[in-house]
Amino acid sequence: MELVLYHWPRFIPAILFVLFSLMTVRDKYTRLQKFGLGIVLFFISGPIVSIIAELLYSWFFAVLIRPVLDETNASFFGAYTLFVLFYDAIAYIIPLILYSKIMQLPVVISSTWFIQYVLQDRFALIISPTKISYLIVYAVAVILLMMVHKNDVEYVSTHLYSLSWKPVLFYNIALFFLIDSCYCALYFFQYVLSEEKDVLVLWLDGIVILACAFSAGFSKLNVYLSREQSNKIEYMKKFQENQTEIIRNFATISEAKSGETGEHVRRVSEYTAILASELLDNDVDIDIIKIASMLHDVGKLMIPNEIIEKPGKLTDEEYNIIKGHSSYGNELLSHSNGVILDVAREIAHQHHERWDGKGYPQGLKGEEISVYAQIVSVADVYDALTSKRSYKEPWPAERARTEIIIQRGQQFSPKVVDAFDKYYDQIEEIRLKYRDEPVEIK
Numbered sequence: 001m002e003l004v005l006y007h008w009p010r011f012i013p014a015i016l017f018v019l020f021s022l023m024t025v026r027d028k029y030t031r032l033q034k035f036g037l038g039i040v041l042f043f044i045s046g047p048i049v050s051i052i053a054e055l056l057y058s059w060f061f062a063v064l065i066r067p068v069l070d071e072t073n074a075s076f077f078g079a080y081t082l083f084v085l086f087y088d089a090i091a092y093i094i095p096l097i098l099y100s101k102i103m104q105l106p107v108v109i110s111s112t113w114f115i116q117y118v119l120q121d122r123f124a125l126i127i128s129p130t131k132i133s134y135l136i137v138y139a140v141a142v143i144l145l146m147m148v149h150k151n152d153v154e155y156v157s158t159h160l161y162s163l164s165w166k167p168v169l170f171y172n173i174a175l176f177f178l179i180d181s182c183y184c185a186l187y188f189f190q191y192v193l194s195e196e197k198d199v200l201v202l203w204l205d206g207i208v209i210l211a212c213a214f215s216a217g218f219s220k221l222n223v224y225l226s227r228e229q230s231n232k233i234e235y236m237k238k239f240q241e242n243q244t245e246i247i248r249n250f251a252t253i254s255e256a257k258s259g260e261t262g263e264h265v266r267r268v269s270e271y272t273a274i275l276a277s278e279l280l281d282n283d284v285d286i287d288i289i290k291i292a293s294m295l296h297d298v299g300k301l302m303i304p305n306e307i308i309e310k311p312g313k314l315t316d317e318e319y320n321i322i323k324g325h326s327s328y329g330n331e332l333l334s335h336s337n338g339v340i341l342d343v344a345r346e347i348a349h350q351h352h353e354r355w356d357g358k359g360y361p362q363g364l365k366g367e368e369i370s371v372y373a374q375i376v377s378v379a380d381v382y383d384a385l386t387s388k389r390s391y392k393e394p395w396p397a398e399r400a401r402t403e404i405i406i407q408r409g410q411q412f413s414p415k416v417v418d419a420f421d422k423y424y425d426q427i428e429e430i431r432l433k434y435r436d437e438p439v440e441i442k
Helices: 002-024 031-044 046-064 074-091 093-103 107-127 131-148 153-158 165-191 197-258 262-279 283-295 298-302 316-323 325-333 339-350 371-385 397-406 414-422 424-433
Strands: none
Touching (some): 002 046, 002 093, 002 131, 046 107, 074 093, 074 165, 107 131, 107 197, 131 197, 153 197, 197 283, 298 325, 298 339, 316 325, 339 371, 371 397, 414 424
């Protein structure tokens, strides 16, 4: 009973911790489960764990260390501080694990919340000299913290998993040990030293107040930076959407000019995405090349219609003219800004280069060729072989597949051909889904 009467103000923050936690998980548990969890949350809350820890480490310290050290010696203070820091670090491990399980959140998020409540209790404990002042200090600290983050609550709740929680967690852990050290120093000054005690206590209080103020500012800064990053992502998303729309319109005009169908653009784009999923490292690059590949033949806009639409075999002079579409594509896209258009320019310029160096327009060889162009080269040739053109009939799919494999290490990059062969069934599904001809050629 004495223990309850002595520590009763700290039970109020523990109850607030329970209410906040249950409100956060209100849709995850039944009413009966919440009642049981409320009891568990109360006993793993920062103030209650702190009270139990203080009782235990005081007893352990009295039994293990106090008998062998002089309380007026500096070594006593050092030993006491290290013992408390170590004991507190161990004491909160199980409560942190339980809290993470109850909240059903990633450990870094639940730990940040939990330690924040621990810090509020410790802050009020070290600043206030009496029980009533503890409640006043605690209330003022919570109000000030709410004022600092009053415009951030909605954002945090909707961007819970995109926020960078680790820096705040590490900062709070460091602050926890700082406050613990100051608490130990306060104990040492109050019960061991007699001279200038008040000045030293005020000095420690000042350190704690400043440290906590910096912590609040740091968390505010973290939210601000996250907002900035979200705004940048949203801007880039809109910018990318605009680029994509331009590319689609440009590609449609290009294919209409070249006598090829819009389905050719779609098929090459889909083939490219399948191959890129095997060869590129992240989803962003895959999305970029999928869109950029639509402009692989944009340079044909500069080629005369009579050459593009010629039904028979091209003369050497006509062939040289049509080969110029790669350079034209590079020129058309060279003045455009944006990641997608930059990749589109590389593809338009290099997708007729050959792995063996016998391609055009630059005669690039091997890895000198952009990986984007290596991928689109295989996708484009396979679709050209299996599609009807003014100058040829479509090849059967298996014959075109065999031709691509034969050209491994000659016309095409070996790794791209390997990816083509590995995912051929998916590529063939795309070809059939977006085919030009209603009748399949066997």
